[in-house]
Amino acid sequence: CDSVTGYCYQFEAAFDNIAAKSNLKQYSRTQNSVLRLADTLNSSWHVLVMDNYYNSPKLAQALYQRKKLIVGTWRSRYGVPKCLDLQKLNGKPLEEARNAAPIVSYCNKFKENKELKEVPLMVGVSLYDSSLVKFISTADFDFFDQEIGGTKNVKRYKIQHWYNSTMNGVDTLDQLVETYSTYIRSNKWWKRLFYWMPVSYTHLTLP
Numbered sequence: 166c167d168s169v170t171g172y173c174y175q176f177e178a179a180f181d182n183i184a185a186k187s188n189l190k191q192y193s194r195t196q197n198s199v200l201r202l203a204d205t206l207n208s209s210w211h212v213l214v215m216d217n218y219y220n221s222p223k224l225a226q227a228l229y230q231r232k233k234l235i236v237g238t239w240r241s242r243y244g245v246p247k248c249l250d251l252q253k254l255n256g257k258p259l260e261e262a263r264n265a266a267p268i269v270s271y272c273n274k275f276k277e278n279k280e281l282k283e284v285p286l287m288v289g290v291s292l293y294d295s296s297l298v299k300f301i302s303t304a305d306f307d308f309f310d311q312e313i314g315g316t317k318n319v320k321r322y323k324i325q326h327w328y329n330s331t332m333n334g335v336d337t338l339d340q341l342v343e344t345y346s347t348y349i350r351s352n353k354w355w356k357r358l359f360y361w362m363p364v365s366y367t368h369l370t371l372p
Contacts, residue, residue, distance in 0.1 A: 166337070166338045167334055168214065168330070168331035168332070170334075171333075171337025171338040171340070172338075174205065174206065177198050178358065185197075187201065192223070192227065195219060196221070196223070196224050196227070199213075199215070199219055199228075200227055200228070200231070203231060203233050206233070209232035210232055210234060211233050212233075212235070212236055212304050212331075213234065213235050213237075214235075214236050214327075214331040214334075215235060215236075215237040216237055216238055217237065217239055217240035218240070219237070220237040220238065220239050220240070220243065220301050221240075221243040221244060221301075222244050222272060222301070225301060225303050226282070226287075228303070229286070229287075234302075234303045234304040235302065235303050235304070236302045236303075236328060236331075238298060238299060238301075238328070239299040239301040241299070245289065246270050246272055246289060248268060248291075249268055249289045249299055250299070251297055252297075253296065254293065254297070259293060262293040263293045263294065265293070266308075266309075267290050267308055267322060268290070268292070269289070269290050270289045270290075271287070273287055287301065287302070287303050288301070288302050292325075294321075294325065300328070304327075306322070306323045306324045306327070307322075308322060308323075314330075347360040
């Protein structure tokens with residue numbers, strides 16, 4: 166989905182057996198879905214923003230080879246280096262840590278079948294916001310200075326503003342589908358999907 170308008174470029178039904186036939190064996194089912202959806206974007210170097218359910222060094226490498234960049238939060242068990250896996254804090258220690266500089270690590274390697282493979286230009290970031298947050302990115306950001314931004318005009322690093330402002334594409338789509346509901350009662354799931362599609366594809370106002 167587009168991050169500003171919520172416009173749905175492409176979607177894939179969960180556990181779609183037809184789509185699953187094109188799965189690449191070296192990637193998980195979730196990673197294959199991301200790669201198929203990313204391949205529908207014809208132009209190069211789009212920045213895809215995802216949460217930690219999807220992000221991993223292996224997926225970052227695969228998308229970079231397809232001329233796509235990623236930014237998103239990073240789940241600890243998906244290859245986060247130990248230097249980024251900081252202690253979780255609360256209360257006053259958290260307030261003090263929020264003003265500290267983030268830890269930035271160039272994580273250009275990951276293990277696959279006990280073999281080290283390289284990922285070009287991949288950066289891992291660990292910082293404290295309302296809690297400990299870990300980012301993974303193949304896009305370029307400045308991690309030295311904070312800037313005022315966002316809907317609340319708060320001082321944050323650029324990667325935080327970027328993530329917060331671009332992660333709401335799917336949420337915007339969900340709100341529009343809920344507001345302009347086309348829900349019908351039917352035991353046939355494909356009919357519900359068919360009636361949902363016009364809302365997701367036609368709510369965008371073109372100039």
